[in-house]
Amino acid sequence: MESECMALSLVSADPVPRPTGRVICDPCGVLSTYRSILTVPGAAIFSLSGFIARLPVSMVSLGIVLLISSASDSYGQAGTVAAAYLLANAALAIVHGRLVDRYGQFRVLPAAxxxxxxxxxxxxWAVQTDQPQAVTLVAAAVAGGSLPQIGSCVRARWNHVLDDQGKLQTAFALESVIDECLFVLGPTVVTTLATVWHPVAGLAVAGACGLLGTLALAAQRRTEPPAHPRTADAVRPPMPWRTVAPMALVCASLGVIFGAAELTTVAFAEDQGAKAWSGPLLGVWALGSLAAGLVAGAITWRSGPERRVRWGVLMLGATMLPLTVVDSMWLMAFFLLIGGLAIAPTLIAALALTAAAVPNARLTEGMAVLHTAMGIGVAPGATIAGIVVDHYGSSAAYLVPAVAGLIGAIAAWLGRAPVPSPA
Incomplete structure (x- = not known):
């Protein structure tokens, strides 16, 4: 998941709002709230382009697992290649953010x-022609390292076209919901294509969507944030690491949960003789997150986002524990749906704290830091889970995301509320 990557945030002038009343949700006003931002000129089209461009985030890593496990019958090898893809993406995400901030989306996104x-x-090609694993790993690393950071770019556009903090909060919540739509649609599509048609088909569709969506997004110059080229006398604003670093650790833990749960669920479905249903199972997990994210963007919270991060990541890890003893596809779907309810609110709150503190000139880079941390977590999560699956079975592997949730909660409790970023 880039959950997408799943990310994903709320931003406001007061980064830690503390209304004194109860949590408030106005169902009648939800649609009008989201409609108010989508009618901004150019907003709907760049958000839609971003959705299409981000499909690889929810499809490619799972597509790699399906392709390589089909060719080699080894989830350990599949997890290793997926890890190379995700680690490279994580390693260069911050570089992508800096380049976009400095040179603009129109120049950077098409090349990447x-x-x-x-x-x-x-x-x-390397997998289909049985090339040495080193060739496959290099290709995976180059692909992961060059994947454009579309989620950060789309959120930077919202920050550019909206000057009302309330609408900006709604826009970032909308992007969180879109990210969850990706993880409902993407795994199901890639699994169906790979298992019913051909193992390559899912990756081919993901690549085509990424290419078309990214080029369409880059071509929309009217809503593109201005570049911030560095000059000799320019002073680079500092990154607020007191806020960003703890949230990066939280996102790394979330990444472990995503990577481990994704691979383990594929293995679980195969153990049940229904590998083709692994995508829909992961889609149910994302569906729970989508529903929670939609509600989260339309309510007034009594608690601040720093508290929601702490409890959200802990709950997400805790929901993995029942999966270690589940032996039914229907029960697995139920518990994944319940667990998914914690994903979007946790991600929204984590990025709210970060985006509120990061200067505008480094906003894309700041978002990329969290995406990097998440990618760093996904890679070992997938690898460790793959090893556990190979040696102890799929049920035991669900302990990997459970432990990650506990670690993430500890990191969240060590974090501090942000100081508002400069205008």
């Missing part, structure tokens, strides 16, 4: 996307 497309084709 074209390199990504070529590398993804090379990855498929």
């Amino acid at each position: 996307q074209l390199l990504y497309s070529v590398a993804l084709v090379a990855l498929v």
